[in-house]
Amino acid sequence: MTSEVTTKQAGAEPEPPPQQRKQRREFVNALFRFQSLFGLVAVFVVAVVFSPRHNGELLFLNADNLANVVRAMSEIGIMAVGMTFVILVGGIDLSVGAVLGLAAVGSAVLMVNDDFGVVATVVIVLAIGLFFGFLQGMASALFGIQAFIVTLAGMQIARGLARIWSGGQGVAIAYGDGPGEAPVTFSLLGERTFNGIVPIPALIFAVVAVVAIVFLRTSAFARHVYAIGGNEKAARLSGVPVTRVKVIVFCICGFLAALAGIVHAGQLNQGSPNDGFGYELDAIAAVVIGGTSLMGGRGSVVGTVAGALLLGVLNNFLGLHGVDPNVQLLVKGLVIVVAAGLQRLRPTV
Amino acid sequence: MDNAVNPLVEMIGISKSYGGVRACRDIDLTVRAGEVHALLGENGAGKSTLMKILSGDVTDYDGTVSIGGAPVRFAAPADAQRAGVAMIHQELDLVPGLTVAENIFLGRELRTRLRTVDRRRTNQVTRGLLERCGVALDPRRPVGELRTGEQQLVTIAKALSLDAKVLIMDEPTSALSPVEVEQMFTVISELRRAGVGIVYISHRMDEIGRIADRATVLRNGSVVAGFDTRDMTAEAAAEAMVGRPVQAMFRTRDVDPGEEVLRVTGLALTPRRERSGRREPDGISLAVRRGEIVGVGGLLGSGRTELLETLYGAGSAGTLRGEILFRGRPFHPRGARQSLRAGMALVPEDRRIAGLSLEHSVAANTVLSIVDRIATAGFVPRARETGAVRRITAELKVKLGSIGDAVGTLSGGNQQKVVFGRMLLTEPVLLLLDEPTRGVDVGAKAEIYQLLGEAAQQGIGVLLASSELAELVGVCDRVVVLSGGRSVRELDTRQAGEADLLAASMGEGSAALAVEGGENA
Ligand SMILES: Nc1ncnc2c1ncn2[C@@H]1O[C@H](COP(=O)(O)OP(=O)(O)OP(=O)(O)O)[C@@H](O)[C@H]1O
Ligand SMILES: [Mg+2]
Numbered sequence: 001m002t003s004e005v006t007t008k009q010a011g012a013e014p015e016p017p018p019q020q021r022k023q024r025r026e027f028v029n030a031l032f033r034f035q036s037l038f039g040l041v042a043v044f045v046v047a048v049v050f051s052p053r054h055n056g057e058l059l060f061l062n063a064d065n066l067a068n069v070v071r072a073m074s075e076i077g078i079m080a081v082g083m084t085f086v087i088l089v090g091g092i093d094l095s096v097g098a099v100l101g102l103a104a105v106g107s108a109v110l111m112v113n114d115d116f117g118v119v120a121t122v123v124i125v126l127a128i129g130l131f132f133g134f135l136q137g138m139a140s141a142l143f144g145i146q147a148f149i150v151t152l153a154g155m156q157i158a159r160g161l162a163r164i165w166s167g168g169q170g171v172a173i174a175y176g177d178g179p180g181e182a183p184v185t186f187s188l189l190g191e192r193t194f195n196g197i198v199p200i201p202a203l204i205f206a207v208v209a210v211v212a213i214v215f216l217r218t219s220a221f222a223r224h225v226y227a228i229g230g231n232e233k234a235a236r237l238s239g240v241p242v243t244r245v246k247v248i249v250f251c252i253c254g255f256l257a258a259l260a261g262i263v264h265a266g267q268l269n270q271g272s273p274n275d276g277f278g279y280e281l282d283a284i285a286a287v288v289i290g291g292t293s294l295m296g297g298r299g300s301v302v303g304t305v306a307g308a309l310l311l312g313v314l315n316n317f318l319g320l321h322g323v324d325p326n327v328q329l330l331v332k333g334l335v336i337v338v339a340a341g342l343q344r345l346r347p348t349v
Numbered sequence: 350m351d352n353a354v355n356p357l358v359e360m361i362g363i364s365k366s367y368g369g370v371r372a373c374r375d376i377d378l379t380v381r382a383g384e385v386h387a388l389l390g391e392n393g394a395g396k397s398t399l400m401k402i403l404s405g406d407v408t409d410y411d412g413t414v415s416i417g418g419a420p421v422r423f424a425a426p427a428d429a430q431r432a433g434v435a436m437i438h439q440e441l442d443l444v445p446g447l448t449v450a451e452n453i454f455l456g457r458e459l460r461t462r463l464r465t466v467d468r469r470r471t472n473q474v475t476r477g478l479l480e481r482c483g484v485a486l487d488p489r490r491p492v493g494e495l496r497t498g499e500q501q502l503v504t505i506a507k508a509l510s511l512d513a514k515v516l517i518m519d520e521p522t523s524a525l526s527p528v529e530v531e532q533m534f535t536v537i538s539e540l541r542r543a544g545v546g547i548v549y550i551s552h553r554m555d556e557i558g559r560i561a562d563r564a565t566v567l568r569n570g571s572v573v574a575g576f577d578t579r580d581m582t583a584e585a586a587a588e589a590m591v592g593r594p595v596q597a598m599f600r601t602r603d604v605d606p607g608e609e610v611l612r613v614t615g616l617a618l619t620p621r622r623e624r625s626g627r628r629e630p631d632g633i634s635l636a637v638r639r640g641e642i643v644g645v646g647g648l649l650g651s652g653r654t655e656l657l658e659t660l661y662g663a664g665s666a667g668t669l670r671g672e673i674l675f676r677g678r679p680f681h682p683r684g685a686r687q688s689l690r691a692g693m694a695l696v697p698e699d700r701r702i703a704g705l706s707l708e709h710s711v712a713a714n715t716v717l718s719i720v721d722r723i724a725t726a727g728f729v730p731r732a733r734e735t736g737a738v739r740r741i742t743a744e745l746k747v748k749l750g751s752i753g754d755a756v757g758t759l760s761g762g763n764q765q766k767v768v769f770g771r772m773l774l775t776e777p778v779l780l781l782l783d784e785p786t787r788g789v790d791v792g793a794k795a796e797i798y799q800l801l802g803e804a805a806q807q808g809i810g811v812l813l814a815s816s817e818l819a820e821l822v823g824v825c826d827r828v829v830v831l832s833g834g835r836s837v838r839e840l841d842t843r844q845a846g847e848a849d850l851l852a853a854s855m856g857e858g859s860a861a862l863a864v865e866g867g868e869n870a
Contacts, residue, residue: 220724227717230706237663237697237704238718238771239689297706 035342036290036306043310047317059320067192067199073312074205075100075260076279077305080286081212082256084304085249087287089228090296091147093250095136096257096283098158099129100276103261105162108171108271111182118185126258132158133254137247155280162273170272173265189266201263208256212301225249229296285332286311289339310335355418357382357546358403358515363412365398372398373410374570380515380546385537387561387578388550391590391790392760395570396550397439400517404436405429416515433514437521439788441500445493450475452492453507478506483532494626497699498524498649498816505533516540517548522556523787526648526816527851534560552790554583555819566590591792598795599823602802607639610779610810615671618659628652629667630659631834637779637810642801644825645814647854652834653814654698657781661688661695676778689718694777696768698784704768707757711749712738714756714767718775741770745800762793769800780804782813786820798824818847830854
């Protein structure tokens with residue numbers, strides 16, 4: 001019996017046409033990829049529907065209020081864009097809040113105490129941020145120390161430098177032409193443009209975001225970034241300059257944190273060494289809500305921008321209703337958990 | 350006629366779907382006590398899925414499973430183990446941070462009277478187990494440090510330690526070289542005599558004929574043929590698997606080797622930091638000419654992978670001695686990027702670990718090595734990218750839905766072709782291949798061999814490291830045999846066969862070399 005060769009035809013049962021199946025899979029994937037966009041729309045709708053009213057006007061939709069939402073979020077947003085790059089290669093940067101503080105202090109001190117012009121100040125401060133990122137990137141990539149640890153140390157160092165540089169106190173920025181006064185141009189950062197509608201910081205955020213989105217979609221460098229996050233060993237063997245890419249990514253992140261610091265100083269008209277305290281967590285939250293995987297290799301700046309705006313709308317909405325700030329924290333925490341949980345449901349390969 | 354005792358394992362009408370993919374359709378399978386039952390089929394045919402059902406790993410299926418005549422429905426692998434079913438998984442399931450012994454006794458640690466883990470006894474028992482498999486491995490070494498083949502041996506030892514009645518071996522030899530395979534076959538014979546029923550999955554057809562009593566062939570999740578291996582030919586089995594006659598696996602090529610592209614003389618590496626388990630080059634000499642396929646043979650741990658990595662600049666850091674001439678000029682390996690620029694490409698050993706980013710698209714994986722070459726001012730033109738991907742995937746006949754699909758959704762053979770294609774896109778003159786057909790089914794294997802032949806025909810020199818004798822003898826023009834990091838023998842495959850190669854690998858090679866040297870003198 002066993003020596004007999006039996007052959008039967010493979011059964012040919014009907015299956016859903018592959019085309020249809022694939023479309024469905026792609027659709028589900030898109031849902032998850034842009035979860036923060038949908039989340040943003042949802043939160044926005046809720047904010048509109050439940051907006052407090054004043055003389056029949058929806059306070060949330062008031063132009064000033066909306067401008068405030070984006071203005072308030074622009075610093076976190078700018079940082080979160082840089083953070084997206086770092087997280088895409090599988091790293092993390094805990095120092096961005098402290099670098100923001102350092103940059104804010106630097107802006108104030110350079111203009112007020114050292115009489116630097118706006119251009120020189122901005123260039124120097126951005127260079128400091130970039131260099132700071134460079135050092136962290138080198139320490140992490142070249143010596144193989146985990147980014148978490150390197151930037152944890154970097155956070156302390158940046159904070160310390162900011163304290164030393166400012167003498168431990170906030171440096172107020174007064175505008176004028178005299179000595180000890182900052183050029184008036186710098187105060188533009190606190191203003192609005194386009195008929196007084198769009199806050200300048202939001203404009204800067206938008207420019208940063210658009211550049212980053214285009215860059216991450218089309219550049220060869222971005223391919224390397226994703227490849228490293230996806231499988232670092234494979235990327236290295238495929239000729240990706242892993243160390244260089246990682247260092248550059250930290251440079252980008254430090255640079256953008258410094259840019260956020262300049263914006264911060266311009267809005268508050270001062271630079272204090274405690275500025276940006278805890279901002280790194282908001283930036284990471286924006287990235288996570290935006291659907292970027294902390295393991296690296298998967299995510300987008302579009303998601304991050306939506307994630308940042310979602311946090312902004314949420315803050316504003318809760319603020320309008322006078323919700324206790326501590327409860328606001330709770331809500332924010334829940335949103336992060338839900339966002340991260342949703343990513344777990346995302347179909348993987 | 351079946352009035353014998355109940356078969357040990359009886360699976361009836363097993364079906365299992367993953368989303369829209371029907372991995373198993375109405376499969377019947379029996380395994381008797383004391384037999385080795387081979388399960389054959391292409392990549393994705395459903396072999397592993399069927400066995401995961403038997404071993405309690407996949408719990409959500411249709412159909413019935415009986416062990417020793419009693420219907421069972423396992424809720425977890427632990428249930429199956431209690432019922433005497435153990436499985437060696439294809440994707441090795443070891444914890445890298447734990448030692449060999451800790452891995453083997455994971456979840457059933459040996460305790461002292463104080464209920465603490467008894468390390469001494471654990472190590473002792475493990476040593477015994479490993480010896481039984483003929484492996485000299487320190488039970489205290491972390492598994493993460495081991496080579497793939499060594500890890501495979503650890504999983505085998507682990508399965509043996511369970512004293513199972515039913516042992517499922519899912520591609521247990523894919524990273525083993527002949528001597529370890531031999532050793533394992535001895536163990537299997539012992540088990541068979543002891544009445545254990547064994548299910549054996551392998552893409553190495555020669556093993557099936559030697560070790561199996563019966564074979565069942567799956568295609569697209571269905572049973573399409575059953576054989577008694579005494580009267581099964583490799584061709585018939587391959588045809589049943591693929592569903593059409595398979596082209597000849599190996600073809601003779603007219604080699605017309607061109608100039609020398611690589612010459613290595615007395616290559617040795619002293620690593621800056623000793624890494625245990627690595628056999629760095631310690632006196633290797635060989636040459637590859639354009640259009641030639643040169644094999645690198647030797648046992649597990651003979652230093653094949655280390656040789657390729659060292660040449661490519663991806664090995665351990667340290668001081669190199671000896672000489673590497675690449676394209677006629679001295680070559681100092683500095684890293685993958687520089688090697689690729691110079692025209693040397695590597696297809697690494699384990700595509701899932703070192704080759705691919707599984708969740709990224711076929712396109713992204715394929716062009717990774719040339720994105721900065723095809724970019725203008727740093728930006729990648731879509732058209733040029735998709736053009737390159739379409740061309741190479743068509744050339745290599747990669748089976749895929751769309752180039753935007755995640756590469757992890759492809760079958761093993763097609764994943765391998767993607768890595769291969771990525772390297773071909775860099776237009777190398779020397780291709781280093783490390784176990785290019787590991788876990789790849791017969792059909793895809795034949796295609797990969799053909800592609801290799803074509804690459805060589807176009808003037809690429811190929812250095813192919815493999816643990817499969819048939820592959821080395823069938824594909825290569827010459828084979829350099831390594832032992833302990835040294836090149837001990839070189840065989841011309843027109844004269845030498847598998848037996849010679851095996852003998853050379855096992856150390857008789859060095860004696861033979863001495864004799865040859867003597868003749869020359
Ligand atoms: N966890 C899973 N989720 C979705 N699909 C799966 C899963 N596991 C297997 N499949 C699919 O089921 C089919 C059968 O896969 P299986 O792993 O059983 O094949 P195989 O015969 O073992 O192949 P190979 O020789 O490559 O190991 C394939 O199409 C595979 O893609
Ligand atoms: Mg399998």
